[in-house]
Amino acid sequence: MVTARPPWPLRALMPGALWRMPARDRVLYLTFDDGPDPQLTPWVLDELAAVDARATFFCRGDRATAHPDLVERMRAAGHAVGGHTWDHPDGWRTPRRAFLRNVLRGQRVVGGTLFRPPYGRLTPAQLVALGRRLRVVMWDVLSRDYDIRCTAQQCLDRTLRLARPGSIVVFHDAPKAADRLRVVLPEALKHWRDAGYRFASLA
Numbered sequence: 001m002v003t004a005r006p007p008w009p010l011r012a013l014m015p016g017a018l019w020r021m022p023a024r025d026r027v028l029y030l031t032f033d034d035g036p037d038p039q040l041t042p043w044v045l046d047e048l049a050a051v052d053a054r055a056t057f058f059c060r061g062d063r064a065t066a067h068p069d070l071v072e073r074m075r076a077a078g079h080a081v082g083g084h085t086w087d088h089p090d091g092w093r094t095p096r097r098a099f100l101r102n103v104l105r106g107q108r109v110v111g112g113t114l115f116r117p118p119y120g121r122l123t124p125a126q127l128v129a130l131g132r133r134l135r136v137v138m139w140d141v142l143s144r145d146y147d148i149r150c151t152a153q154q155c156l157d158r159t160l161r162l163a164r165p166g167s168i169v170v171f172h173d174a175p176k177a178a179d180r181l182r183v184v185l186p187e188a189l190k191h192w193r194d195a196g197y198r199f200a201s202l203a
Helices: 008-013 040-050 061-066 068-076 096-110 124-131 152-162 175-194
Strands: 027-033 056-059 080-083 168-172
Touching (some): 040 175, 056 061, 152 175, 168 175
16 A cells, blocks of 8 residues: 555665655645546646646656647646656566566657656666666655545545645546545645645656
């Protein structure tokens, strides 16, 4: 089970990954995994535009290939785009070479050097290999919007409680998260804006 804040032992095993940003002022780094999705991603982009927020989208290669117009819309709106493998394999359960091929196949579609592993799972050998050419991005706040056992209110409460200046916050623009994200994202954006936060991409 992936926890809302990755445990420190996991961070210790992945010292080359980016877990949060320097907290110089009230800035949050919102990220969206598993898209693009033709129903949910346009709505996410509209919500972000309404508060002049920039974010980072970690896109699956297969879905980016199916919806290149949405990837282009992300970039045109000033968001950063990173890779999330081709089709979401688990790094802990996939042989190193097969996993690296999957990562690079997805990266060729989305471009750039930002990468987030599915489930946050990489072996030390995978991390070393990927770190030579990609910036591996993790998080310090996981909204759990994908978890059907959580209500939207629980996701919102957890996300607001854990976020702090410099936090990298994970949402999902994918069907599994839609019911919760459509509640959580607008409420979180309003709360953070009222608290004086701005939103930046990781690019």
